[in-house]
Amino acid sequence: MMISNKMQDALNKQIALEAYASHLYLAMATWCDKQGLDGCKKFLLAQSDEERVHMLKLFHYMSDVDGTAIAPEIKKPPVDYDSVTNVFEMLHDHEQEVTHAIHALVKLAYDENDYTTLNFLQWYVEEQREEEAMARDILDKINLIGDSPQSLYFIDLELQKISDGED
Numbered sequence: 001m002m003i004s005n006k007m008q009d010a011l012n013k014q015i016a017l018e019a020y021a022s023h024l025y026l027a028m029a030t031w032c033d034k035q036g037l038d039g040c041k042k043f044l045l046a047q048s049d050e051e052r053v054h055m056l057k058l059f060h061y062m063s064d065v066d067g068t069a070i071a072p073e074i075k076k077p078p079v080d081y082d083s084v085t086n087v088f089e090m091l092h093d094h095e096q097e098v099t100h101a102i103h104a105l106v107k108l109a110y111d112e113n114d115y116t117t118l119n120f121l122q123w124y125v126e127e128q129r130e131e132e133a134m135a136r137d138i139l140d141k142i143n144l145i146g147d148s149p150q151s152l153y154f155i156d157l158e159l160q161k162i163s164d165g166e167d
């Protein structure tokens with residue numbers, strides 16, 4: 001095996017965190033669907049798919065380095081959310097948690113002189129920078145527009161635009 005047991009355990013924890021993100025964004029998409037926020041739903045479904053890709057990248061890496069990837073148990077994400085602001089605050093919080101976890105993995109790779117994993121993790125470092133910036137940007141827009149019933153239409157339009165890659 002090219003990675004330590006400690007690194008294997010840490011990467012499996014990251015698999016669980018990415019899997020939870022995928023489920024969390026799926027649950028948020030369901031809530032938005034119920035509110036008639038189709039743009040938000042579309043955005044969150046796409047994010048959920050991306051998180052699954054993040055998880056699978058870890059699976060493939062583990063296979064490449066002769067480690068064992070474990071399909072994680074996933075806790076149930078919340079069903080109800082207070083508001084659309086609440087949804088995107090939670091998304092931003094979760095992205096920050098993922099960033100901290102990635103940085104901890106980078107530190108472990110450094111400490112273990114595991115340059116293979118260190119190199120592999122660079123993709124995640126960059127991805128997290130982008131995802132956090134996007135989450136921050138969305139929250140700024142929501143805070144600007146407000147999430148009163150009249151504002152929801154415009155928020156949803158913004159999220160639809162981001163989903164369509166027009167932003």
Ligand code: FEO
Nearest residue numbers: 018051054098131
């Ligand atoms: Fe895979 Fe958005 O963290």
